[in-house]
Every structure is written in C-alpha cells, then in structure tokens.
Amino acid sequence: MQPADFPVTEPWRWQDVSAASGDQQCLYAWYKSLLRPHIEPIYGWDETFQRQRFTEDYLPKDGEFLFVRGRQVGARFVQQTKEGLHLKLLLIDPRHHRGGYGRLAVSELQITASLKQQPVFLSCFRSNMSAIKLYRSLGFETERVEPHFLQMRWHT
Secondary structure, eight states: OOGGGOSOOSOEEEEEOOSOHHHHHHHHHHHHHHHHHHHHHHHOOOHHHHHHHHHHHSOGGGEEEEEETTEEEEEEEEEEETTEEEEEEEEEOGGGTTSSHHHHHHHHHHHHHHHHTOOEEEEEETTOHHHHHHHHHTTOEEEEEOSSEEEEEEOO
C-alpha cells in the first residue's frame, strides 16, 4: 500500500502521547466509550480495574495521537516485539467514525511494517464487527479464534 492509497486526503500527522493527565483522560474516555460495550457483557465493568489496566497496558511511550487538520481524531498504541509490530490498541474518537481515520492509522502502520519486513498482529473482540471488517479489508487474517477474541495478523 502506498501513501496515495490512504483514504484521508486532508493533512495529517502523528504526535507522541504524553504522560500529561489531559492526554490520559482523553484516551481513557475514548477507551471506555469504545470498548465498554465489548468488555462489560463478558467481564463486567469495574471502573477502578479498567483505569488501572489502561494505565499499565497502554504506556505513553507506545502511543501516538492522530491529528487531521489540527484536530485530534484518534490514537494508536504500537509495540515492537520480536514477532513484529503489535497494534495493541486503536482508538478513533466516536465523533470521527467512518471518516477513514482507522484505515489511515492501520495502513500507515502496514507501510512501516513493510519497510521493516515484519508482520502486524493484533487482538480484536469477536463482538467488534466493525473493527473486524476494517482489519479484514486491509488484509489481516485470523490466526486463532478464542472464546471472546480473534487473533489477527497481516503479513508483508
């Protein structure tokens, strides 16, 4: 995939997530809004546990905000592992869903992975059909089906 294939034609940029509380509050609000509908039916929703898990699992050093025309529209957390690039979390502000920003975030990551000759892998709730559809449309394949998750991988 080439940059010309990106679905977003507006100026965009990535900016590192800081440990500032404003960044963390924004990210947690998106996390809660987007993932609670998938987490709560399976595990219940314990606010204290979810905040702690978010803080421990999604470190600022692994995060980037996506800005389009100066607006913060999403974020992703990516970790380099020995197996490749792990897309730990992709969050698109619900007000900007269906704008091509998730596709942009993943497509750009695929270009990075191609340059490194590495796969991209992720885990997705089986109930998150819109995310599964996005990942499949970008060439991700299901490697393993678990009770509540799909383990997916994209190969260069």
